[in-house]
Amino acid sequence: MSIYAPQTVEARARRTRAGRVLGVTLLLVAAAVLGPQAFASDQPGEPVAVNAYTVAAGETLWDIAASLTPSGADVRDMIREIQHLNSMPTTDLAAGEQIYLPVQ
Structure with a gap:
């Protein structure tokens, strides 16, 4: 009880x-x-030189990043940099889409 x-x-x-x-x-x-x-942050970020790029039909972010990655470097690092520059939550791309690529 x-x-x-x-x-x-x-x-x-x-x-x-x-x-x-x-x-x-x-x-x-x-x-x-x-x-x-x-x-x-109160501080401005470092300016980054970029090129505008139009995605072609059938291109992947891996293809684009691989063409920009220096010899011996990891392509995944370049993919992350491109995603960061473009505020991309995924690696999906569409033909005709414009993205920014870091100047090498």
């Missing part, structure tokens, strides 16, 4: 749920407000 009256247990459960919801909500608001600032 419980020492708590049924009303007290229900009220306590409601307060606990409400507290969790409020806590999660506050956490999400804080993340939305403070998150972008965690990656922001």
